[in-house]
Amino acid sequence: METLAISLVKAVPVLSAVPLWTMTLFVMVAVAVVVLAFALTFEGVGSYMLRKVAGDIQARIGPNRVGPYGILQFLADGVKLILKEDIIPAKADRFLFKLAPYFVFVGSFAAFVVVPFGVGLIASDLNIGVYYVMAITSLVVIGVMLAGWASNNKWALLGGMRAAAQIVSYEVPVGMALMPAVLIAGSLSLQDIVRSQSGLFGVFGWNLFHNPFTFFSFLLYFTAAQAETNQTPFDLPEAESELVSGYNVEYSGIRFAMFFMAEFGDMFVVAALATACFLGGWNIPYFNAATLPPLWGNLLSLCVFLGKALAMVLLMMWVRWTLPRLRVDQLMRMAWKYLIPLTFFNLLGVSLWLLLFNGRGIPQMIAAVIGR
Amino acid sequence: MGLKAYVADIWDAVVTTAKGMRITASYGVNPKEEVTQQYPEERREPSERFRGFLHNDIKACTACTMCIKVCPVDCIALESVRGADKKMVLVSYDINIARCMYCGLCVEACPTKSLKHTSGYERASVNRGELILHFVEEDGNEIKARVARQVAAAAAKAAEAAKAAEAAKAEAEKSAGVPSSGTKAASPTPAGSPAPGNPGAVKAADVPKPAGAAATKEPETKG
Numbered sequence: 001m002e003t004l005a006i007s008l009v010k011a012v013p014v015l016s017a018v019p020l021w022t023m024t025l026f027v028m029v030a031v032a033v034v035v036l037a038f039a040l041t042f043e044g045v046g047s048y049m050l051r052k053v054a055g056d057i058q059a060r061i062g063p064n065r066v067g068p069y070g071i072l073q074f075l076a077d078g079v080k081l082i083l084k085e086d087i088i089p090a091k092a093d094r095f096l097f098k099l100a101p102y103f104v105f106v107g108s109f110a111a112f113v114v115v116p117f118g119v120g121l122i123a124s125d126l127n128i129g130v131y132y133v134m135a136i137t138s139l140v141v142i143g144v145m146l147a148g149w150a151s152n153n154k155w156a157l158l159g160g161m162r163a164a165a166q167i168v169s170y171e172v173p174v175g176m177a178l179m180p181a182v183l184i185a186g187s188l189s190l191q192d193i194v195r196s197q198s199g200l201f202g203v204f205g206w207n208l209f210h211n212p213f214t215f216f217s218f219l220l221y222f223t224a225a226q227a228e229t230n231q232t233p234f235d236l237p238e239a240e241s242e243l244v245s246g247y248n249v250e251y252s253g254i255r256f257a258m259f260f261m262a263e264f265g266d267m268f269v270v271a272a273l274a275t276a277c278f279l280g281g282w283n284i285p286y287f288n289a290a291t292l293p294p295l296w297g298n299l300l301s302l303c304v305f306l307g308k309a310l311a312m313v314l315l316m317m318w319v320r321w322t323l324p325r326l327r328v329d330q331l332m333r334m335a336w337k338y339l340i341p342l343t344f345f346n347l348l349g350v351s352l353w354l355l356l357f358n359g360r361g362i363p364q365m366i367a368a369v370i371g372r
Numbered sequence: 373m374g375l376k377a378y379v380a381d382i383w384d385a386v387v388t389t390a391k392g393m394r395i396t397a398s399y400g401v402n403p404k405e406e407v408t409q410q411y412p413e414e415r416r417e418p419s420e421r422f423r424g425f426l427h428n429d430i431k432a433c434t435a436c437t438m439c440i441k442v443c444p445v446d447c448i449a450l451e452s453v454r455g456a457d458k459k460m461v462l463v464s465y466d467i468n469i470a471r472c473m474y475c476g477l478c479v480e481a482c483p484t485k486s487l488k489h490t491s492g493y494e495r496a497s498v499n500r501g502e503l504i505l506h507f508v509e510e511d512g513n514e515i516k517a518r519v520a521r522q523v524a525a526a527a528a529k530a531a532e533a534a535k536a537a538e539a540a541k542a543e544a545e546k547s548a549g550v551p552s553s554g555t556k557a558a559s560p561t562p563a564g565s566p567a568p569g570n571p572g573a574v575k576a577a578d579v580p581k582p583a584g585a586a587a588t589k590e591p592e593t594k595g
Contacts, residue, residue, distance in 0.1 A: 056400040061408045322396040323389065338382065 004031075031123050035112050043264040044074035049310075050264075050317055057321040081260075084253035089152060092250065096150035101251070101258035103143030108265035110136045115272045116190045118282050118301035120294065129190035130182055133273060134175050137228070140262065141167040144237060144247050147259070151250035159246025163230065163237035166331060170228040173339035177221035180214050180350040181207050181277035184359070190273075194281030198288065200363050206280040210361035213349035218278040220343050222315075225274070227335070229266035231316055233323035234331060241325075271312035272305075279308050418491040423474040425492040426467050428507045432486035435460035439478035439487055447471035448478060451512065456522040463512040469495065470503035 004027050009015045015023060048063065048071065055062025063070030088097055114129040116122045126132050141164055148160015182188055184207055185196035199205045207214045227234035238246030248259045275281055282301035284292075292300065326334065357365070409416060418424065435452035451463040479487050497503060508515070 053400065055408075057396045059399050059407050061406055061410075318393060318396065318400075319389070322392045342382075 035123050036109065039109055039112050039265055039268070040261065042268050043261045044078065046264040046267060046313065047077065047260075048074045049313070050320075053314065053317045054321050057318070078257070081257040082254055084256075086253040086255060087250075089250050091152045093150040093152065096146050097250075098255075100143045100147035100150060101255045101262075103146060104140050104262040105143075105258045105265075107137055107139030107141075107143060108262035108269065110139070111269040112265070114190050115269065116194050116276050116281055117305055118298045119292075121282075121298055121302055122191060125189055125191045128188045130178055130188045130193070130273075130277070133269065134171065134178075137266065137269065138167070138171065140266065143262075147251070148247040151247070153250050155243040155245075156247050156249050159237045159239070159243045159249070162239075162243075162328065163247060165328075166230070166234065166236060166335075167228055169332060169335040170224050170234075170339070173220060173224035173335065173343045174228050176340070176343035176347050177217050177224055178273070178277055179347050180210075180217045183347075183350055183354060184210060184214070184361075190276050190281075194276050194283065197280045198283045200367060201286055203280065203285050204363035204367075205283065206278065207361075208278045208280075209363050211350065211353045213346050213353060214278065214361075217343070217346050217350065218274065220339060220346060221278070222274060222312075224335075224339050224343070225270040226316060226319065227331070229270050230263070231267070232320035233326060235325060236328060236331060239325060267313055267316060268309065271309045271316065274312050275305060275308040279312070281305060281308075418493070422491050422493075423476050423489045425469055425490050425495065425505070426472065426478065427488055427490045428465055428467070429486040429488070430462055430465060430507050432484045433462055433465065434484055434486075435462050435465075436483060438481040438483060442477045442481040444475065444477065445471050445473055453516055453519050454523075455519050456526040461515065461519050462508050463515050465507040467505045467507070468503065469505055470500060 006020070008027065009018075009020070009023060051073070052062040052070075054060075063073035066072040066076045088094055111133045113123045114126050114132055116125075144163040144167070145160045148156045148158070148163070151157070181193050185193040187193065187196075193207075197205045197207055208218050209215070230237050236246075237243075238248065243249070248256055251259060282305040284300050284304050287300070291297075360368075435450060437450065440446075440448050440450060447468040448466070449468075450465045452460040453463055455461040474489070476489060479489055495503065
């Protein structure tokens with residue numbers, strides 16, 4: 001942030017009169033607003049996309065009344081949620097009840113900080129990027145449990161407990177499934193991970209094709225992340241047919257909207273992490289994004305990144321509308337008996353591969369054989 | 373669980389998921405699969421025997437009250453008066469479609485087939501009163517007054533005719549020249565004229581059925 005502020009001051013000399021910390025603060029707020037605007041936009045577009053995809057898959061049409069093709073439906077929904085009465089149950093723990101949505105939303109939104117949108121488009125390139133995402137998204141589980149507890153409602157409480165069990169269980173395979181990308185890049189920074197996948201026409205450098213273990217790692221990450229964000233085959237915390245709506249059953253109006261937005265934010269963060277760690281991030285096919293002029297490089301890499309991330313979101317929705325919900329015991333068995341051992345052996349496999357082949361992947365070896 | 377079963381489990385999960393996703397994708401991509409009908413714009417033609425809202429053709433209705441007697445939810449109410457030609461005249465015929473359950477018994481019971489199911493099914497309203505269908509548009513009191521006038525006119529006509537007949541008879545007797553005072557022929561009761569002032573109006577309203585069916589209105593006073 002400070003570097004950005006300094007460069008801004010250099011570009012516009014008039015600003016040199018302003019103290020640096022003011023500039024830094026200003027830049028911070030501006031960046032936060034931009035990221036928040038993006039997150040909210042995605043949540044709107046994502047909800048429209050989700051409903052349209054659901055409609056198509058279920059041989060329906062989906063929203064088609066508000067605006068052309070129902071594209072403005074999310075605005076109508078948003079306005080409706082804002083106008084609704086904000087009800088707090090009489091027997092609820094008022095303080096915790098009000099606090100819970102903030103935890104959930106912050107946990108989901110704070111992860112956007114390290115999402116590498118483009119060559120230079122990242123709110124903050126933390127050197128602990130992957131770790132930060134894992135840590136900050138754990139805040140969601142606190143919020144969900146608080147919501148379940150403070151609502152003083154048996155369904156909400158059951159949903160909250162389930163969410164806690166599920167998210168804590170699935171955090172382990174998610175972390176271990178992301179490790180191969182970290183091992184290959186030798187860094188936890190998401191920008192470094194994306195940069196490590198450049199080259200080879202910007203496609204074959206992807207970690208997805210690095211070696212068979214990373215390929216499986218991607219699939220395992222995708223499955224586990226789907227569970228960690230409570231997507232449908234694993235949506236036990238809100239299981240409509242069993243728990244009415246789970247932990248958010250007592251929430252209404254804008255507080256409910258915050259849970260709703262957090263869900264879509266999580267969805268995007270998972271898609272963005274999968275893109276950054278396995279699908280080459282913002283690397284543009286054929287061109288080298290880092291050597292293009294800054295404006296074009298950033299713009300193109302942003303488009304490429306968003307395209308990949310939205311494709312991943314689409315894939316998540318596709319899975320979501322295909323599979324029925326698991327039972328609680330099946331969910332836990334899947335985490336502890338299948339995903340955790342598999343991700344563990346996968347991690348072992350990737351480590352051995354990197355040791356044996358000196359960190360080179362299959363495409364690099366093929367390129368070396370072809371002779372370049 | 374052996375290793376073989378473990379691997380087979382994983383394989384099963386992957387294969388079945390892929391199969392399911394193939395199916396949902398085929399639904400998602402193929403627009404022909406869409407079954408949604410854009411309702412207000414496109415409407416489905418109801419089938420021939422569709423039991424929509426009831427409609428009574430009041431010109432054909434004889435006010436026999438069979439529909440009222442047979443209705444299990446008491447949603448039909450009618451009021452009628454006896455007309456000059458001894459047939460019942462409808463004063464009002466109301467169907468409460470909020471209460472109607474579309475069983476069709478009234479339609480089966482109707483002897484003149486005047487009561488029928490239509491194909492209509494759209495009548496959302498913000499007011500419960502709008503859900504009571506009135507089939508007699510004319511004001512009930514006007515009908516009653518009109519019928520009473522007709523009845524009175526008919527009665528007067530009949531009385532005149534009877535008087536004329538009596539006069540004719542007396543004349544005939546006179547002309548015969550045989551005064552037979554003992555005969556009953558001169559009795560003033562004319563046969564064939566309706567008893568005036570007793571049109572026998574029947575009201576079958578929205579009250580418990582036996583009482584409603586049996587309730588007989590007070591005869592109207594004739595002017």
